[in-house]
Amino acid sequence: MTDKKLIYLDNNATTAVAPEVFEAMRPYFCEQYGNPGSIHAFGGSIMSKIEHARAQVSALIGATRKDRHDKFTEVIFTSCGTESDNTAINSALQVCHKKKKVIMSAVEHPAVFSLGKDLEKRGYPVSYVPVDSHGALDMERYEEMIDTETAIVSIMWANNETGNIYPVEKCAEIAHRYGALFHTDAVQTIGKIPCNMADSQIDMLSLSGHKLHAPKGVGALYLRRGVRFRPVQIGGHQERGRRAGTENVASIIGLGKAAELAMRSMEEKNTRIKALRDRLERGLCENIPKTKVFGDIKNRLPNTTLIGFESIEGESILMMMDCFGICASSGSACTTGSLEPSHVLRAMGIPDAIAHGAIRFSLSVYNTQEEIDFVIKEMPAIIAHLRKISEGIEH
């Protein structure tokens, strides 16, 4: 237990910065530290690096439309996924000032969900599209909710806890039928599965650097050409006046590089990651009784599995796993600071008693079969130990 090797299976929380990304960023701290907004070449020349990064991110999401100066203009760099989400929704509410209604799914990440709750307090009517017990979106209810008063619909592309992938293209089409804007929080999707904005109806899309092996503190907002936009952060003219503040040069360049890496043989990588994920899932479910996989099994991200271990609590599972160097996550109350279990599992109607024991494993290209086999070997004893302690507790 003391000689522990780190097994990182929490890639939906954050990922390692890829060595190639770090190398690409390195010159922009102590050497090429100029401000891209400067007139002198020392600073000004860095602007072309930022534009290169923008082209790389645009390529990853298929945002290939260029302006008449042959520049990619649909990607705005931000500080994180949350900023992109907030900017998209707040901007939409400002440009459609007569419409106030907001629709989002009941399983959004807090970056969107908490904003929804806050908008409610500020007097906006917000509706939450329910999901079924597998976390699939209730499209009928969505169509009932939407009307011409709707300013913005925000539906996540993939859920961070279950990995469920949502039919965002279809949702965008419905939104447009009623004249509403459509945003998707694609933080968990971009870099993991293909994305082509050129053929898409999606108006706005948020992504985050640190989920795809770029550093923390950088994200992007895709804004389809022609979509009306009102900046939220006001100041200088950076990002064509759409997001003020001196560019986070090194991180933007890192995000560009990470986007380029993500595109390389994505399908091949996904096949490998999915095989490992399935091996882990099978290994745990076959060797541990009273275990259940949550989510839409056939329609998930290839790297994510959310597994419920009955009659034990998530934090104690994670703490014991930590003793073996295994990192994962839980939607359980005790780990998040809140005392409530995950709102995602609640929305799926999973009883709290089971939701408390749900553990999310999320893999990356850096995981190996050896690691997965180690987890499969160690987990049964951890679960058995904790179940022995909780045995006899009446529900």
Place this chain on the structure above:
Amino acid sequence: MWDYNDKVMDHFLHPRNVGEVKDADGVGQVGNMSCGDALKLSFKLDKDGRICEAKFQTFGCASAIASSSALTELIQGMTLDEAEKITNKDIVNILGDLPEAKLHCSVMGMEALQAAIANYRGEESEHGSEDNHVGRIVCKCFSVTDTKIRKTAINNNLHTVEEITDYCKAGGACGSCLEEIQDILDGLWKEKKTESTSSKQAEFLSLPLIQRVLKVQEIIDSEVKPMLEQDGGGIDLIDMKDNVVFVKLTGHCASCPSAGVTLKSGVEAVLKDCLFPEIVVENV
């Protein structure tokens, strides 16, 4: 990530006394799985009425398991009268320390013990099920009553809603009862304050005069004089009658136009704070 100390981790990884005592004399369960933690405690008494065996079963986080384990060690050999007096603080003391947001785990330990003792005595436990509780439910998410909130606040000297949430989870989920909890706390401490001040006054006035003079002189020397001396002033204690203290301001204070302010919001405020609010200071 919680910063658990070694002792907590030890009790979590190597819990003592897991299981259920056979033919137990007392059994108590508090909490439930939906709320995220539950603890079942059982004990057996020896012929002298001392706890000779105590075991636990816990559904919960690392600190819930550690608190349960520590509790079973703590009560070994105790009579029920002794065990009854155990509070959550005793459990925290054994563990050294618990993160603030985890203190409710130690409260759960105390309650399970009280429930098990009540069970032995054939009494109704006040920590019973949802439809068997004392008081009115304030926090619906975790079924916490006003009685429990008051009791937890008094036992641990809690004044804020956040502290209440840390100790008994109330208000930790939907948050719709936060204002009500604040009202309960405000009411409780206002009551407590009037109770304690009137008793403080009675206690002070029952002292012999010389004791009262010494007490006031001590406060004047340690708290008041240094404050006045900063501005070149001074103060002498002249006389006392009931709750009125007669003093003479000296030095710069004697001729200062703000002497009245100094007397009331300076000297009198300090004495009110240190003794009781009914005290009055007069300059002679």
